[in-house]
Amino acid sequence: MAEINLLILVVCLLLYVILGGADFGGGILELLTRGKAAGIVSKAIAPVWEANHVWLILVVVILFVGFPTVYSTVLTGLHIPVLLVLLGIIFRGTAFTFRHYDIEEARPKAIYSIVFQYSSLFTTFFLGVTLGGIILGKITLDYTYDFYTVFVLPWLNIFAVSMGFFMVLLFAFLAAIFTVSELNDEKHITYFSKVAKRLLLGLVLVGALVFGGAQLSGHPLLSEFLQSPVSLISITLATLALPFLWHFLNKPNRTLLRLIAGFQTTMIVTGWFAIQFPVLIKLKEGMDITLQNAAAPPKIQFYLLIALLFGVLVIFPSIAYLYKVFKFSNDSNAINNS
Amino acid sequence: MDALMAARLQMGVSLGFHIIFACIGMVMPWFMFVAEWKWLRTNNPVYLDLAKAWSKGVAIFFAVGAVSGTVLSFEMGMLWPKFMEHAGPIFGMPFSWEGTAFFLEAIALGLFLYGRNRLNKRVHLYAGLVVGIAGVLSGIFVVAANAWMNAPAGFDWVNGHAENIDPVKAMFNKAWFSQAHHMTIAAFSATGFAVAGVHAVLYLRNKLEIHKKAITIALAFASVAAILQPLSGDLAAKNVAKLQPAKLAAFESHFETQKKAPLIIGGIPNEEKQEIKYAIKLPGFLSFLAHGDFNTEVKGLEEFPKEEWPPVPITHYSFQIMVGIGMFLMLIAVIFLAGTFKWEHWLEKKWWLKLLFIATPLGFIAVEAGWIVTEVGRQPWIIYGIMLTKDSLTPMPGIQYTFYTVSAVYLLLSFVVIWLLSRQIKMLHKKYLSNG
Numbered sequence: 001m002a003e004i005n006l007l008i009l010v011v012c013l014l015l016y017v018i019l020g021g022a023d024f025g026g027g028i029l030e031l032l033t034r035g036k037a038a039g040i041v042s043k044a045i046a047p048v049w050e051a052n053h054v055w056l057i058l059v060v061v062i063l064f065v066g067f068p069t070v071y072s073t074v075l076t077g078l079h080i081p082v083l084l085v086l087l088g089i090i091f092r093g094t095a096f097t098f099r100h101y102d103i104e105e106a107r108p109k110a111i112y113s114i115v116f117q118y119s120s121l122f123t124t125f126f127l128g129v130t131l132g133g134i135i136l137g138k139i140t141l142d143y144t145y146d147f148y149t150v151f152v153l154p155w156l157n158i159f160a161v162s163m164g165f166f167m168v169l170l171f172a173f174l175a176a177i178f179t180v181s182e183l184n185d186e187k188h189i190t191y192f193s194k195v196a197k198r199l200l201l202g203l204v205l206v207g208a209l210v211f212g213g214a215q216l217s218g219h220p221l222l223s224e225f226l227q228s229p230v231s232l233i234s235i236t237l238a239t240l241a242l243p244f245l246w247h248f249l250n251k252p253n254r255t256l257l258r259l260i261a262g263f264q265t266t267m268i269v270t271g272w273f274a275i276q277f278p279v280l281i282k283l284k285e286g287m288d289i290t291l292q293n294a295a296a297p298p299k300i301q302f303y304l305l306i307a308l309l310f311g312v313l314v315i316f317p318s319i320a321y322l323y324k325v326f327k328f329s330n331d332s333n334a335i336n337n338s
Numbered sequence: 339m340d341a342l343m344a345a346r347l348q349m350g351v352s353l354g355f356h357i358i359f360a361c362i363g364m365v366m367p368w369f370m371f372v373a374e375w376k377w378l379r380t381n382n383p384v385y386l387d388l389a390k391a392w393s394k395g396v397a398i399f400f401a402v403g404a405v406s407g408t409v410l411s412f413e414m415g416m417l418w419p420k421f422m423e424h425a426g427p428i429f430g431m432p433f434s435w436e437g438t439a440f441f442l443e444a445i446a447l448g449l450f451l452y453g454r455n456r457l458n459k460r461v462h463l464y465a466g467l468v469v470g471i472a473g474v475l476s477g478i479f480v481v482a483a484n485a486w487m488n489a490p491a492g493f494d495w496v497n498g499h500a501e502n503i504d505p506v507k508a509m510f511n512k513a514w515f516s517q518a519h520h521m522t523i524a525a526f527s528a529t530g531f532a533v534a535g536v537h538a539v540l541y542l543r544n545k546l547e548i549h550k551k552a553i554t555i556a557l558a559f560a561s562v563a564a565i566l567q568p569l570s571g572d573l574a575a576k577n578v579a580k581l582q583p584a585k586l587a588a589f590e591s592h593f594e595t596q597k598k599a600p601l602i603i604g605g606i607p608n609e610e611k612q613e614i615k616y617a618i619k620l621p622g623f624l625s626f627l628a629h630g631d632f633n634t635e636v637k638g639l640e641e642f643p644k645e646e647w648p649p650v651p652i653t654h655y656s657f658q659i660m661v662g663i664g665m666f667l668m669l670i671a672v673i674f675l676a677g678t679f680k681w682e683h684w685l686e687k688k689w690w691l692k693l694l695f696i697a698t699p700l701g702f703i704a705v706e707a708g709w710i711v712t713e714v715g716r717q718p719w720i721i722y723g724i725m726l727t728k729d730s731l732t733p734m735p736g737i738q739y740t741f742y743t744v745s746a747v748y749l750l751l752s753f754v755v756i757w758l759l760s761r762q763i764k765m766l767h768k769k770y771l772s773n774g
Contacts, residue, residue: 058441065426094405319445
């Protein structure tokens with residue numbers, strides 16, 4: 001049963017990366033395109049904005065109910081980057097809302113935009129660093145070590161930092177794909193397709209940096225990827241998706257673009273998870289936190305599963321409806337909030 | 339400041355900030371829904387404007403509440419990892435249900451805010467209702483989890499860890515119901531009076547129809563809540579008397595165990611000398627309120643070892659503030675309901691509008707005081723009788739600095755929200771006054 005809850009957790013994490021990621025990326029994209037994307041991103045994101053971020057809350061809840069030691073270990077060893085993520089979330093979320101709702105002729109909109117853009121970048125980067133810290137295996141449960149070893153080393157290293165950059169590019173790329181598929185006029189489509197293609201190139205380069213960084217930080221990620229058949233297949237499929245993405249960026253097809261980008265991200269997450277499993281957090285001392293030793297008792301897993309299944313029954317149809325109403329309609333300009 | 343104090347204060351600031359936005363986020367959708375429903379029924383465009391204006395307010399408060407709530411779900415583990423490691427599986431069930439309720443609320447809110455021109459009118463209206471219902475449910479779930487910290491249930495504590503965990507028993511612990519109704523009613527009362535008060539001030543300045551309608555809707559909710567609240571509070575206090583006698587004694591600065599225990603109103607408690615000065619004492623009334631009989635014995639703080647006392651003065655003052663405000667708001671509610679038949683007439687009276695203005699922040703002051711009563715009154719325990727707060731503190735040094743940072747951020751955010759809302763209101767007036 002714990003396995004199913006873990007699977008749901010991974011799915012929530014994936015949805016957060018794809019949907020929330022496109023949101024975070026929206027801010028980064030605005031920054032990269034010097035505000036050109038502002039109106040478009042805001043319009044595309046606003047109606048589904050709140051919903052996109054609840055995935056993170058589900059991840060957190062599944063963690064502390066079903067896998068409490070994972071939750072407490074991560075939030076202790078990675079206290080600092082998580083705190084930075086949280087500060088980023090506060091600034092980003094509020095700046096986005098304020099920008100959307102402050103009165104029209106307001107001058108502060110420029111300030112909200114700057115805060116929104118930079119905090120999107122900041123939050124995404126430290127989200128990547130945090131994930132990097134979880135994967136790398138330098139977290140320790142022995143708090144008698146010095147401050148640097150316990151609270152800094154797990155995340156301040158080449159691998160975690162390159163994960164930060166990878167996340168920034170991935171989210172910006174996802175946002176660019178979503179933006180392209182939201183647009184109707186040729187000029188903007190061409191422009192954002194170009195941006196998306198550049199981001200895709202950057203993503204491949206930084207992806208290589210991640211593997212290199214892992215090697216340098218003492219975690220042979222590449223060989224582990226090659227050893228696990230599931231990871232190997234996932235990473236191959238993710239790579240094979242590249243030319244298709246490129247093609248559809250040249251000749252935009254909104255549905256296929258979204259599907260392939262989503263598929264590619266899914267493959268990346270699956271590939272990572274397959275080499276990690278059943279280890280949930282690698283520890284410095286080697287006594288890793290695994291599915292088996294971190295899972296709460298079966299009775300807890302059972303009740304958690306019931307709550308989650310009920311949630312799935314209620315949430316998925318409603319969210320599908322929300323997206324149907326706002327996202328997959330051709331007149332995205334009709335989103336009207338007056 | 340030591341690390342424990344800093345961590346407690348950081349938690350307090352984060353919760354104290356979140357609770358305001360959470361209350362408004364769960365109650366204002368109901369006002370918005372009523373305004374929308376009135377618009378569909380009466381076709382009076384004032385109601386449409388009101389529904390639109392309020393829904394903007396809801397969007398802003400909901401977003402800030404969602405963000406500060408997300409932060410809290412991490413902070414619990416960042417500050418109290420040992421607590422969460424043990425308690426997570428036990429009291430996590432309401433949180434897992436809360437996730438669904440909150441998600442549903444977010445989706446329905448998206449539909450309501452942006453769907454006016456895209457959805458069928460009825461679907462749009464009901465989306466507003468779903469926001470309200472889901473909001474109240476998620477509030478109740480969170481409070482049920484908190485209640486478990488006061489009345490831990492559903493597990494056996496063996497050698498420093500929990501066994502035989504039963505999440506259902508944990509969720510429906512002995513404190514969940516009394517805390518849930520007390521908090522929900524408080525949210526309606528506080529938000530209702532705050533909204534009515536703001537519109538009363540605006541109406542004093544500009545005699546616009548929209549403010550009249552707004553005051554009526556908000557007060558209808560607030561007054562029912564304010565009249566129910568003392569009853570709900572009485573049930574809650576009786577429950578505390580049974581479950582956490584030391585906490586009840588701290589509410590009242592009741593040091594000596596006594597029969598015919600007096601109800602102590604006001605006063606300055608002295609923890610060292612175990613006495614209270616300058617207080618009004620009503621003999622027997624504490625016995626009556628706690629146990630329903632004037633002669634029953636009420637345990638004083640002297641029965642408990644001193645290291646298990648909650649901080650007495652702050653618990654006492656907060657309790658007095660909460661009860662005092664509750665009584666005052668009930669009085670306003672009674673006046674309102676008594677005067678309903680000449681309602682239109684009263685709305686032109688300055689004294690009445692000024693009274694409403696005074697009440698604007700009171701409900702929220704009472705909510706904050708109430709949370710201090712519950713949370714500080716539970717100290718030194720994080721899980722009552724099971725785990726001490728200090729034993730669950732994070733090993734991370736320098737929590738003082740995270741506390742300063744978090745406080746500064748929330749302070750800044752509070753100013754921005756107030757400023758933003760005042761601009762919204764000015765806009766609304768500009769629109770009305772220019773249209774004549």
